[in-house]
Amino acid sequence: INSTPVCPSIDDFRNQVYSTSYSLITVFGLVGNGFALVVLIKTYRQSSPFHVYMLNLAVSDLLCVMTLPLRVLYYVNKGQWNHGDFLCRISSYTLYVNLYCSIYFMAAMSITRFLAIVFPVQNLRLVTETRARLVCVGIWVFICLSSSPFLMAGEHFDSITNKTKCFEPPNQAQGLKKLVVLNYLSLVTGFVLPFLVILLCYAGIVRTLLSRTHAARRQRGAGLRAIRMIVIVLLTFLISFMPYHIQRTVHLNFLSRTDTTCSEKVAMQKSVVVTLSLAAANSCFDPMLYFFSGEGFRNRLSSLRKSTTGSNQLRTTRLKPVAALESGENHQAS
Template sequence: MEHGNMTDIVESNSTECQMSSIDDFRNQVYSTSYSLITVLGLVGNGFALAVLIRTYRQSSPFHVYMVNLAVSDILCVMTLPLRVLYYVNKGQWYQGDFLCRISSYALYVNLYCSIYFMAAMSITRFLAIVFPVQNMRLVTENRARLVCVGIWVFICLSSSPFLMSGQHIDEKTNKTKCFEPPQNGKSVKKLVVLNYLSLVLGFVLPFLVILLCYAGIVRALLSRTSAARRQRDTGTKAIRMIVIVLLTFLISFMPYHIQRTIHLSFLSRNDTTCSERIAMQKSVVVTLCLAAANSCFDPLLYFFSGEGFRNRLSSLRRSVTGSTLHRTARLKPIEGSKPGENQQLKAS
């Protein structure tokens, strides 16, 4: 289930045709895309996390998942500048072996943590709408925290073997490389097996869970009686979440997983032409950028479908405004008094 190595294997090949044709395109697209994703991801998720933390007293199970998703996104985008430096330097790594391993690992962890947190949020919304009575007993903040811990442990442990591959020296160019694929056949075969494991456990399974939850939500909303339609706000938030999550999967996660699987099979063929290999590699660059961009879509999920997120934002704004007015009132001199009188009042 490794993200960096499985992705980067499709970015290079031993032939001069591919190396000379893809490097410039890869360096330009990655450096530009990762820079933009870093800025948008840090601003969006940082702002959302600040609002969620400042309004922690209004906590709920959905709030717990949003906090963990925001933390995952921030940890990921904080490593993207290292990738930008690598591609700006035209494939030369200067940051050391430890950061090489961590930056590849973090991107992978974010990708699959995002998928699993979205699945957990979808299940939570499903239970709230389809089984509202049981939801009060089954879904609690403590259980949501336990689910989040389980997701972090599962994803982090499943990716730990890939922390073992870091920087290496390219014998042809004598450059220090990172995010590059293994060159021997055994490593490639292992990577193909890991790809299918991550495809099933990291993408297909949670996506099927999400689709089943959404089918149940839509069915429940359509079959509501007029008396139950007073919960219109819950239904609206559910529809918004369905739209945002499905768009995130269709734009970020699905193209990457489909393209990665196809290309790993493509690499085993010996009858491919130079132009086919270049086109396939360029598609990998594009789909990986889209996968990394999921960090920019998640703030939309908080704002449009998060439980009371806009109310949290409004209450935070009111508290900040109130504290500002309070400080201003304390600093404002007493009307009609002179500076000397103010000093006497303070002394008294």
């Protein structure tokens, strides 16, 4: 990365951290999101707008996690790419699609919770499954199209190391200028704007919950679920998304400088490795969101467990009350 030969290489550090972190993320991401997806699909008859967003978020995470083993192999092979140009481009692309789809689905979930708690009457009319599906289609199309520049960077041969490379930033000044522009566009549209929307929604939710003096027990339950969701989403942003976006912006500006020292370059390169690993780990936080942000998911889980152990007669009688509870919760706490 724009370094002079005298600077020590961080390749060993990079290969170890990436191969370890991506392996762990693959395991936890596949188990957590795969399990959530099975529960959500099996209980689809109890569908709600929040359920639609959870389903799409789980699919996005799984698509990303399934490409991570290719990154693990790349770093285990000490930075040698052996899987062709197409897979190099797809592996880069899916990581960014997942990153920004996660942010936008979290924003959509936050708006849904906000409307349910702050405007419960209008929520009955405004928030529907059909609208949630349309929002999801819009998010997929927007993110897939706006992330398409990441498909432009494929594999390339490095004459210095005599290796075929992937996932490496360009050394040319022209390529760097394009990356800086791309970074600012994705920073504003992919991170800052949805994060502001989320913060505004949470401010409204907290204000409404604090102003309630004699809330019904059920409303208090909805409030608790909203608070849990606020905590998980904000933690995901603070741990995964924010450090990555700040570091990426600082790093790209750093690369265009000519007065940098070796120690600064090494520190900057190591911080890239750590923050990108944390960004990829967002796939592991999302299953927590499904489980803790709504009583609905746990009800789905218990109804699924009962339906698999009980007889056909028990299955039909036990699913009905849960479906009714879910639809009620959708209007109250979605």
